[in-house]
Amino acid sequence: MPVQVQEVVIVSGVRTAIGGYGGSLKSHRPSELAGLMVAEAVRRAGIEAASVGHCVFGNVIHSEPLDMYLSRVAAIRGGLSEQTPALTVNRLCGSGLQAVIGAAQQIQLGL
Numbered sequence: 001m002p003v004q005v006q007e008v009v010i011v012s013g014v015r016t017a018i019g020g021y022g023g024s025l026k027s028h029r030p031s032e033l034a035g036l037m038v039a040e041a042v043r044r045a046g047i048e049a050a051s052v053g054h055c056v057f058g059n060v061i062h063s064e065p066l067d068m069y070l071s072r073v074a075a076i077r078g079g080l081s082e083q084t085p086a087l088t089v090n091r092l093c094g095s096g097l098q099a100v101i102g103a104a105q106q107i108q109l110g111l
Contacts, residue, residue, distance in 0.1 A: 008104040012045035021025040022054040029037075029061070031073040038078020049079040056103040057096030 014037045021024040025033070034057060042049050055073035056080075066073050071086035087101045 002111075005108045006110055008107045010100075011047070012041045014041045014044065017054065021063050029066070030063060031070060034059075034070055035076030035077025038074045038080060042079065050067055050081055052080050052084055054103065054106055055080060055084055056089065056099045056106075057086070058060075058089045058091070058099035059098070060090060 016033045016037060017025065026070060027062045038055065042052065042102045052075075055071050055075035057074055062068055062070075069086070069088055071088040075084050075086045076082065087102065089095050089101075089102060
């Protein structure tokens with residue numbers, strides 16, 4: 001019996017600005033910026049936060065304890081449900097792309 005693979009589409013995208021070390025973003029915590037990104041991605045997609053089934057983030061350098069589970073903190077701060085699962089990917093330069101791949105695979109498999 002063939003496996004039914006779910007179609008994957010990207011409905012929104014948001015990223016933070018790129019700043020220099022110790023520059024204009026130094027007073028903003030990564031988890032604060034990530035929460036703003038989640039809220040904005042949901043807004044741009046025109047969906048309800050409750051409809052988000054999973055939150056996946058790519059992150060490399062953890063600068064404070066909250067960053068260890070950045071995706072979970074970002075999901076909650078961004079307005080997603082406490083029941084929404086979250087995954088943080090740390091794969092150095094490939095973290096962002098691996099986060100997209102992992103999220104797409106979860107959707108394709110119906111997870």
